Amino acid sequence: MKLKFVFVLLGSFLSLYGSGQTLGIDTIHIESVDIVAPRLQHFSATEKTVQIDSILIQRYDGKDLSNLLQKTSLVNVSSNGAFGGLATVGMRGASGTHTSVNWNGIPVNSLTTGSADLSLINAGSFDEVQVIYGAVGSLYGSGTLGGAIELSNSPDWKKKSTLGIMSEVGSFSNTKTKLYGKYSNNWISYSGQAFFQYGKNDFSYTDFHDFGSPTERLNNNENRAFGTIQDMHLKINEHYIDLGVWYQVKEKNIAGLMGIGDPVSFQKQRDSSFKAYVGWKKLIGKFRLEVKSAYLSDYLKYTDRGSATNTGYKIFSEIESKRWLNDANLRYYLTDKLSVDVNGKYNWLKGITNNYQGDIIENESRLTLATKYSPSIGTFIFTYGKEWNSEVNPPEMYSFSSLFHLAPHVLNFRAKGSTHYRRPTFNERYWNNAGNLDLKSENGWNYELGLVMLPQKTLGGSLSVDLNAYKALNDDLIAWQPESGTIWKPMNIGKTVIQGFDIEANHVKNIRKNSLHTSLKYAYNDSYNNDKESEEYKETLAYRPHHLVKFSSDYLCGRWDIGALGTLRSNTNTWEGDQVDGNLLIDLNGAYRFDTKFAKIKLTGRVENLLDESYEIVRFYPMPGRAYYFGVNVIF
Amino acid sequence: MNRFLKFGLGLLIASFVFVSCSDDDNDISKLKGNFVLNEGSTNGSVSLIDEDDQVTLNYFAAANSGISLGQYPQSMAMNGDYIFIVVTTVNGAGYVEVVTATDFKHFATISGFSYPREIAFANGKAYVSNGNGADASYSKQNNEVYIIDLETMTKNGEIAVGAGPEKMIVSGNKLFVVNSGGWSNDDNTVSVIDVDTDKVVETITVKSCPKDMVEDANGDLWVYCSGVPNYDNYPSVSYTNAGISKISGDTYAVSSFDLTNLSSPGIKNIAISKDEKTVYYMSDAVYAMSITATALPTAKFIDATFYGMDVNPQNGNLWLCVGANPGKVIVYSSTAEKLKEFTVGAMPNSTTFSY
Numbered sequence: 007m008k009l010k011f012v013f014v015l016l017g018s019f020l021s022l023y024g025s026g027q028t029l030g031i032d033t034i035h036i037e038s039v040d041i042v043a044p045r046l047q048h049f050s051a052t053e054k055t056v057q058i059d060s061i062l063i064q065r066y067d068g069k070d071l072s073n074l075l076q077k078t079s080l081v082n083v084s085s086n087g088a089f090g091g092l093a094t095v096g097m098r099g100a101s102g103t104h105t106s107v108n109w110n111g112i113p114v115n116s117l118t119t120g121s122a123d124l125s126l127i128n129a130g131s132f133d134e135v136q137v138i139y140g141a142v143g144s145l146y147g148s149g150t151l152g153g154a155i156e157l158s159n160s161p162d163w164k165k166k167s168t169l170g171i172m173s174e175v176g177s178f179s180n181t182k183t184k185l186y187g188k189y190s191n192n193w194i195s196y197s198g199q200a201f202f203q204y205g206k207n208d209f210s211y212t213d214f215h216d217f218g219s220p221t222e223r224l225n226n227n228e229n230r231a232f233g234t235i236q237d238m239h240l241k242i243n244e245h246y247i248d249l250g251v252w253y254q255v256k257e258k259n260i261a262g263l264m265g266i267g268d269p270v271s272f273q274k275q276r277d278s279s280f281k282a283y284v285g286w287k288k289l290i291g292k293f294r295l296e297v298k299s300a301y302l303s304d305y306l307k308y309t310d311r312g313s314a315t316n317t318g319y320k321i322f323s324e325i326e327s328k329r330w331l332n333d334a335n336l337r338y339y340l341t342d343k344l345s346v347d348v349n350g351k352y353n354w355l356k357g358i359t360n361n362y363q364g365d366i367i368e369n370e371s372r373l374t375l376a377t378k379y380s381p382s383i384g385t386f387i388f389t390y391g392k393e394w395n396s397e398v399n400p401p402e403m404y405s406f407s408s409l410f411h412l413a414p415h416v417l418n419f420r421a422k423g424s425t426h427y428r429r430p431t432f433n434e435r436y437w438n439n440a441g442n443l444d445l446k447s448e449n450g451w452n453y454e455l456g457l458v459m460l461p462q463k464t465l466g467g468s469l470s471v472d473l474n475a476y477k478a479l480n481d482d483l484i485a486w487q488p489e490s491g492t493i494w495k496p497m498n499i500g501k502t503v504i505q506g507f508d509i510e511a512n513h514v515k516n517i518r519k520n521s522l523h524t525s526l527k528y529a530y531n532d533s534y535n536n537d538k539e540s541e542e543y544k545e546t547l548a549y550r551p552h553h554l555v556k557f558s559s560d561y562l563c564g565r566w567d568i569g570a571l572g573t574l575r576s577n578t579n580t581w582e583g584d585q586v587d588g589n590l591l592i593d594l595n596g597a598y599r600f601d602t603k604f605a606k607i608k609l610t611g612r613v614e615n616l617l618d619e620s621y622e623i624v625r626f627y628p629m630p631g632r633a634y635y636f637g638v639n640v641i642f
Numbered sequence: 643m644n645r646f647l648k649f650g651l652g653l654l655i656a657s658f659v660f661v662s663c664s665d666d667d668n669d670i671s672k673l674k675g676n677f678v679l680n681e682g683s684t685n686g687s688v689s690l691i692d693e694d695d696q697v698t699l700n701y702f703a704a705a706n707s708g709i710s711l712g713q714y715p716q717s718m719a720m721n722g723d724y725i726f727i728v729v730t731t732v733n734g735a736g737y738v739e740v741v742t743a744t745d746f747k748h749f750a751t752i753s754g755f756s757y758p759r760e761i762a763f764a765n766g767k768a769y770v771s772n773g774n775g776a777d778a779s780y781s782k783q784n785n786e787v788y789i790i791d792l793e794t795m796t797k798n799g800e801i802a803v804g805a806g807p808e809k810m811i812v813s814g815n816k817l818f819v820v821n822s823g824g825w826s827n828d829d830n831t832v833s834v835i836d837v838d839t840d841k842v843v844e845t846i847t848v849k850s851c852p853k854d855m856v857e858d859a860n861g862d863l864w865v866y867c868s869g870v871p872n873y874d875n876y877p878s879v880s881y882t883n884a885g886i887s888k889i890s891g892d893t894y895a896v897s898s899f900d901l902t903n904l905s906s907p908g909i910k911n912i913a914i915s916k917d918e919k920t921v922y923y924m925s926d927a928v929y930a931m932s933i934t935a936t937a938l939p940t941a942k943f944i945d946a947t948f949y950g951m952d953v954n955p956q957n958g959n960l961w962l963c964v965g966a967n968p969g970k971v972i973v974y975s976s977t978a979e980k981l982k983e984f985t986v987g988a989m990p991n992s993t994t995f996s997y
Contacts, residue, residue, distance in 0.1 A: 270735035
């Protein structure tokens with residue numbers, strides 16, 4: 007019945023706008039970027055989407071993605087220690103399982119845990135890193151209560167070639183080397199890179215959870231990673247073909263915790279992943295057809311010897327997952343301002359681990375209908391999505407989002423209402439002696455209002471401001487709870503409310519050939535338990551800071567660029583009602599460029615945590631104090 | 643005036659002498675109340691419930707400048723001027739945190755354990771059971787009891803016992819240690835250690851996976867054995883050879899009662915009444931059994947299961963821990979009447995009574 011209602015609504019919508027705007031094929035003008043860009047980018051016009059400045063991506067090229075996002079975006083990174091410790095990112099008060107991370111449109115969140123470990127992703131591996139706040143569930147699928155992160159390498163159809171090597175050394179015996187190359191002409195665009203990273207990461211810290219607050223040094227925190235990412239885009243007779251391969255291995259020791267006594271740990275983890283995709287796009291008359299198929303294989307081995315004398319393992323755990331993801335999308339342009347998308351997905355998912363009762367296979371399919379209308383007054387998008395899973399039955403999804411040009415080229419108004427869901431992960435459903443097959447999908451509504459001031463000449467430069475207020479209701483929240491005795495089990499435990507606002511202001515001032523880029527971002531969030539039956543009713547959820555502030559200023563002056571970057575995070579609660587103190591972190595950056603006969607060379611330097619603050623993000627996991635990095639980037 | 647002065651002075655001296663010689667001197671300054679030990683979900687804590695039923699959460703941290711107890715405290719015991727809290731940890735670096743009984747402040751940390759579980763005192767020494775009972779492939783691996791020098795608060799010896807030693811009880815000059823099998827679930831013995839020589843003098847076979855133990859008025863020991871779990875039909879879990887084994891304090895002869903209705907496979911599942919003539923145990927509910935009974939009772943004493951169970955030796959009330967976050971302690975009378983309920987820290991497992 008609901009489906010019928012949606013079709014009727016969609017039909018009415020199309021006839022209303024389509025009838026008045028029908029244009030012949032010859033008069034339809036479709037931007038070529040709209041053909042080449044990933045499918046979801048077509049629908050991002052009404053979303054708050056922030057693309058991270060390429061200068062910042064380059065600066066933190068040697069770090070992982072959690073580091074980059076923590077410093078540059080209004081996201082809440084949950085990090086089990088620096089340099090390789092598990093790091094997930096939540097947006098707008100949601101958790102890591104509510105943030106979808108996508109590589110060229112392919113979801114890379116773990117099949118088994120639901121979240122993406124950003125410590126495994128290099129910050130500098132992608133041309134573009136986009137943060138989509140409050141992404142729509144009917145378009146992005148499961149786990150987008152907070153939003154989505156898009157990592158992509160875009161094609162370039164100009165004739166050019168580049169070969170470069172980047173190397174960085176830093177405190178705590180950190181090194182990173184990346185060899186990269188690009189080649190493009192009017193029919194092929196290739197980019198590839200291979201990287202190696204090593205860090206001993208034996209930093210000292212003040213253990214304020216131990217008697218007398220001694221200075222302790224982390225051990226068993228070494229990690230190393232290597233891998234390659236290859237992207238190729240082809241344009242042959244108006245057929246757009248893209249292929250990508252991403253393979254990497256990361257081995258890391260897991261350090262001990264703060265607390266009484268020295269940090270002791272005998273844990274290790276090895277993560278390896280292989281991801282590959284192939285896609286095809288073609289404009290046929292008024293139809294844009296896109297097909298994409300991806301294969302993802304992830305392997306994780308975790309071991310714990312338990313003690314220094316144990317030659318075997320106290321814990322030996324292997325988890326492997328294989329995914330085959332398929333996506334077909336048909337877009338029909340009724341006019342150059344009105345389009346309809348029909349999207350179908352089929353995914354084959356397999357979990358392999360001795361932590362489940364045998365191998366687990368799930369099949370899922372999804373149908374999405376979406377329409378976008380962009381008259382002169384703004385952009386309006388309606389979507390409907392339904393997923394069918396062989397084991398779980400997620401709810402139907404809807405969204406309506408709009409962007410009004412209140413004052414053209416000056417002020418836009420954004421409004422959105424959408425549903426979201428998160429289906430239970432493999433671990434939540436199948437983990438031995440704990441998994442719960444009766445779990446329902448989390449689900450709820452997101453609402454958002456926004457006001458965007460487009461770049462305006464003021465304060466001696468160009469100023470843009472983006473202000474948003476949002477509220478999200480989430481029902482059937484899944485959380486691990488003690489069931490009987492020592493057995494913990496995931497359960498649907500009730501309701502949460504997430505609300506807040508965020509504001510971002512960017513200013514660019516050009517002084518002759520120099521320029522000053524300044525950015526100030528602030529987010530207020532209130533995420534609380536809204537279950538009247540719960541003892542934590544109205545209490546703030548754990549590890550959700552009320553206040554986040556990000557500040558950056560970069561001065562580009564001839565061959566030099568210097569910058570400062572600051573982040574402020576307010577106190578958070580732990581799951582047990584304790585408090586983790588907030589922190590203020592400041593980084594300084596500098597770079598100098600010069601050319602030789604053979605190459606363009608860039609020297610870089612960076613001081614992280616300039617104030618040498620001792621802090622935690624997750625309680626008991628020490629974070630590093632002041633650290634220094636020096637790098638060189640040579641482009642031949 | 644002079645006479646009054648002399649009388650007053652004499653009274654002052656007499657009261658001073660009286661106070662100084664009192665055996666209750668330590669008791670006057672010792673903290674009073676009921677200490678609930680919470681394993682926590684990421685960090686353990688102690689909740690103090692005072693004589694006026696006021697609850698202070700995170701009492702250890704409050705008394706120690708915010709220092710947290712650690713992951714995961716398993717047991718707690720008092721001995722003279724000190725309170726000992728055994729913290730198992732998850733990283734093979736367990737310790738015993740020693741606080742003074744007068745103010746709960748840190749006195750010492752005894753380290754060097756891989757998986758400490760319980761502590762007991764005898765002959766001026768402390769004994770800590772240690773070990774998870776399994777090797778890398780979850781096969782049985784025997785463990786040890788460490789001897790602690792209470793003067794220096796350091797380890798000064800170890801005694802080899804069975805796999806996964808848990809609860810210990812001192813009776814006479816013997817230390818009884820249940821060997822649970824730990825993560826291997828592969829042991830069914832109780833080691834008897836002579837505390838004069840610190841040697842194992844007897845190994846007694848009981849039902850499978852013994853975890854908890856009490857001593858009754860006759861000097862006999864009652865051992866709670868949770869049996870070997872079988873997860874093949876999970877979420878339905880069955881237990882093989884579970885039961886209550888009664889060990890004669892004189893002859894070490896064993897008589898056992900099968901438990902066939904186990905639904906609460908916890909660790910702290912047995913307690914003894916104030917007069918030590920009734921044994922309380924948990925299976926699918928809490929049961930009360932006379933120490934002279936020849937069969938397990940069929941009537942449920944309290945129709946619920948809990949994460950831990952203790953009897954207040956002052957009044958005989960049962961303190962039952964509800965393992966949740968936050969946790970609860972529910973107090974029942976010795977006639978199974980519910981008296982009180984307290985919200986405490988996460989995953990409470992036991993209560994230590996100071997009076």
